[in-house]
Amino acid sequence: MPVPxxxxxxxxxxxxxxxxxxxxxxxxxxxxxxxxLFQGLDPGTDVDPETEAILLDWTIPWMVYHADAFVFAEPASDADPGLYGLAVDGGGAETDSE
Structure with missing residues (x-):
């Protein structure tokens, strides 16, 4: 219910x-x-599944909003999650150049 x-x-x-x-x-x-990390916790902190779901509810839209600031890498296997990091300049994907 809404709260005034x-x-x-x-x-x-x-x-x-x-x-x-x-x-x-x-x-x-x-x-x-x-x-x-987005919530100020250590990345290895153990959290219960309900808390993890709430953390993801905040983080995924934040990542989408800041998509230009991220790069990603395919997981080592289909069972592993993908990995994300900051783009080199913080505003777009890294690219290889000769």
Whole structure:
């Protein structure tokens, strides 16, 4: 059920951090690790499935919104998740050039 705003003493603007503030530019991460980092947790933190689902609910739209800031790598096998990292310039995919 909706809750009246008047019941809260502290209402803050919704603000998301830039991917470069969350990720190390030299690392690649699973979406699960990014979800933890996005919330200020260590990427190896153990969380219950319900919490993980909530973390992913916030992280996936954030990643889509900032898609130009990410690169991805295919998983080592079909059983492994893909890996994501920051694009070299933070604003587009890395490319090989001669």
């Amino acid at each position: 705003k008047s019941e809260f003493d502290d209402l803050r603007p919704l603000a998301f951090r830039d991917p470069s503030e969350v990720l190390d530019p030299d690392e690649m991460y699973t979406v699960y690790e990014i979800a933890r």
